[in-house]
Amino acid sequence: MNYAAALLGAASLALAGSFVARAEVFLPLSVIEPVNDEAIAQGMPRLLSHYRFFRDASAQIPVDSVTPYRLNTPLYSDGAEKLRFVYLPEGTAMAAQGEGLPDFPVGTALIKTFAFEQDGKRRLIETRVLLHRADGWLALPYMWNEEQTDARLAIAGARLDLTTPKGEAISYRIPNKNQCKECHGLDGEVVPIGPKARNLSHDWLDEMVAARHLDALPQDADQFPVWEQRESANLTAAARAYLDVNCAHCHRPGATASNSGLDLRWEQQSPEALGIGKRPVAAGRGAGGHLFDIVPGSPDSSILTYRMASPEPGVAMPELGKSTVDEEGLAIVRRWIEEMAP
Amino acid sequence: MTIKLSIAAALLASAAPAFAATHNVAPGENAQQELQEALILAEPGDEIVLAAGRYTLTDGISLDVDGVTVRGAGMDGTVLDFTAQADAGEGFLITSDNVTVRDFALENPKGDGIKSKGADNIVYHRIRVTWTRGPHPENGAYGIYPVESTGVLVDGVKVTGASDAGIYVGQSNGITVRNSIAEANVAGIEIENSRNALVEHNIATRNTGGILVFDLPDLPVMGGGNVIVANNLVVANDTPNFAPPGNIVAGVRRGTGIMVMANDHVLIEDNILSGNPTAPVMVIAYTQSFEDERYNPLPREVVVGENIYNGGGYDPQLEGAEMLLEAFGGELPPVLWDGLGSLAAVEGTAGWSLNLTEAGVGLDSAQPGPLAAATPSGEFDRGGIGAPAELVARLGG
Incomplete structure (x- = not known):
């Protein structure tokens, strides 16, 4: 019995030893093991x-x-x-x-x-x-x-x-x-x-x-302005790209905020669906006393910018992933609404 | 004996779905984490049991697993306290089908109370949602908020203090709201852009407006109708409107009992209406301009059946109220119609009409006069109205 135990012990020691040895020898290889x-x-x-x-x-x-x-x-x-x-x-x-x-x-x-x-x-x-x-x-x-x-x-x-x-x-x-x-x-x-x-x-x-990771160059790629260069980009493109990226994952048909009827996707062309002259549905106090999502020429009376400018839960948009106001994003959207013909 | 036992075993086996598990959660420091983990790791058929006590939550919780029951120890026993909520648009978000929530409360959520979206066949049973400071424009908008769902049963809930609607069902189909209390909200119960809704045996009191049935333009789902509002106690809805401006309910006049705006095929019957100083019953077209071509702004086939009216509009919040009161002998008759669309009322219904000729242009052309509505032609077709029977059966468990 003791003999068996001793044998087992020896065996596990030997295994441990070989493992250590292997690890030492093959360490550089193990680092580039393929993705799991x-x-x-x-x-x-x-x-x-x-x-x-x-x-x-x-x-x-x-x-x-x-x-x-x-x-x-x-x-x-x-x-x-x-x-x-x-x-x-x-x-x-x-x-x-x-x-x-x-x-x-x-x-x-x-x-x-x-x-x-x-x-x-x-x-x-x-x-x-x-x-x-x-x-x-x-x-x-x-x-x-x-x-x-x-x-x-x-x-x-x-x-x-x-x-x-x-x-x-x-x-x-x-x-x-x-x-x-x-x-x-x-x-x-x-x-x-x-x-x-x-x-x-x-x-x-x-x-x-x-690199053969993509079968072909997609049509209409690279349309959104590079954010750091937004000042020299087309204002509408910069604002609409911002809204698409920051809002449209919820505010689009089939997504979390679909019931609002607001659709901020880049490809949406209907002014009403984009919020222009659109009344809120379930905004509650998020409306901030304003009547429409977007009032052309007047970011100060638009619900969209009111909610972007608020850090307060229940008012702030987006609801998730935002604790502070994105001043740069807000500035672009405000200017876009400002320059919109009433 | 053996036979009895095996029958009992068979019953047990059929009552419990295979491998259904119970997850117990208790109040405490890690309640946020534990509760949310239970909601994520639950499997269809599982039950999450919330022990009695107060749960201090800093974030909204959410459920996205079909067929789960979340059960507390009573609407005053298990309280999810969101007073310190730091984010999320609602206290509890449900996005899966065949869910039952019952016997617990939510207090002071920053946004809505419980929102279920695209969550078919949902049951809300004995849930309480309270904004504890009472009416306040900064309270959340909706208490109970099922939207874009087929099959909704709201039974025995109580909502107080919502800055929009206490119980709001939107863009849904196959709905019953019953045995519930809506108190001190802007709108007590609101059925919006929905079909086949039954609203019965509820108490709506101290709201700005008791029970609203609306159909609005520019929404993904429109064409509300097939609604029955029956056997409700609609009393003392006299709280000044505290909705934040900009929302449709901000236009609801203090003292509105039951209000139908647009919609097709609505029955208002066997309700008791008392102390609704603007209008115990109001039937009107959508009041604002719109460009949505799919939308019909008129109320159609609205039927006012037998109701008990204790008084009418004795202190109406309407333009020219003094003149109106004088013209009608000190108090407006209980039923107010704007004269647009089609309304039928049982014989003997006292009412008045604005006699408008066009929707969405305001009250300038109003020619107030006594109500001249047709009498209902035949029985109201109740087919298909209300939540599926399977949902009512679920309450037994």
Whole structure:
């Protein structure tokens, strides 16, 4: 009996030893282990590291098969720094579909990390992943640990105190899994929002085509102004791009705010649907005493700008992902309404 | 004995869906997290049981799983307190089908109370939504707020203080609102752009307007109608309108009992109306201009049946009130019609008409006179009105 135990002990020691030895020898190789397609396909991985999207997670350096991208006009998100990545399984490619979202193959992962500066350093707050599975997209939020080494699944979301780039102290909300769907839900399904061709640069799309990650250059790509260059862009384009990106995931048919009848999508051309001369439906005190969503020439009496300019829950729009007013976005929309012919 | 036992076992098996689980949540520091996790991780058929006590919540909660029941320990026993809510447009958002919420309360949500959107076959039972400071323009808009849904049963709820409508059903079909109390809201109960709605056995009191049936333009779902408002107690709806300006209900006159605006095929019958100083019953066309070609602004086939009126418009909030009161001998008759569309009223119904000839142009052309409405031709067709029987059956559990 003792003999057997001793043997077992010796055996496990030997195994441990060999494991250590292997780890020492193969460490550089293990770092470039491929992305974990299994984790994308099923289950709810507890840790972001399980997916193996990053070569250096703390520095947000992705592995070769994960490609960073940016959007011309981004969602505001209290001024968070956002790092976006797309992963496509080996041998697959996106299919161009005009100005909208490309058709992503099953197995795709869209990854977005939110960061704020703290004590002069970048602090990673959360990483949201959108996983394209056989039965549709799944959205999961991951919250970064204090040590900034890994992020843990936060299915019920979380709140934490931090300071925005403008120096405003806020209670930041990491959305729960259902809240992911409040923005990403369309006709009952979860869908991506950001990477529409019209909001992606030609350069990046060209690179994706060259890398065989995209079958062809989409028609009508790269229409939205680059946000940092909005002052030199067409005013209507800048304002409408802003509203499309920041509002239209809810304010469109089939989405969370469909019952309002307000449709702020880029492609919407009906003045009434865009809110011009449109009365509110369920705005409550969000109307702020105003009668119409947009009054041409008068941002001061338009509900749209009233709600954008408020940080107060129950009045503020968007309802999620906004604790502070986006002054730059508000300025563009105000000017657009101001210059609108009454 | 063996037979009895196996029957009992079979009954048990059929009553409980396979693998249905109960998730217990209790008040405490982690209640926000635990409650939201339970709502996310629940499987269809599961029940989430909220122990008695006060839950301090800083964020709205949400449910997106079909067939879940959320049950508290009574509308005064389990209280979800949203006084410190920091975000979200409502206290509780439901976006899945076949959900039952029952026996708990929400207090002071920053926006709406419980909103269910695109959530078919939902049951609200013995839910309380209260803005504890009473009427205030900064209270949330709607207490109970099902929208864009087919199959809605609201039974035994109580809503106080909503700055728009206490119980609001919008853009839905197959609806029953019953046995409920709406007190001190701008609108007590509002059925908007909806079809096949039954509103019965409710108490609407101290609101600005008791029960409203509206159809509005420019919404994804229009063409409201097939509505019965019956056996309700509509008393003392005399709270000054405290809705934020800009909303349609901000135009509701203090002292309105039951009001129909636009809509097709509506029956108002067997209600008791007392102390509604502007108009116990008001039937009018949509009052504002619109450009939506799909929209019909007129009330059509509205029937005023037998109701008990204790007095009429004794202190109307209307332009030219003094002259009107004088003309009608000190008090306006109980039923007010603007003269547009079609209205029928049982013989002996006392009323008056503005005799307007065009919708949406204001009251300048009003020629007030006694009501000259036709008598109802035949029985009101009640077919298909109300929530599906399956929803009522669910209350037994």
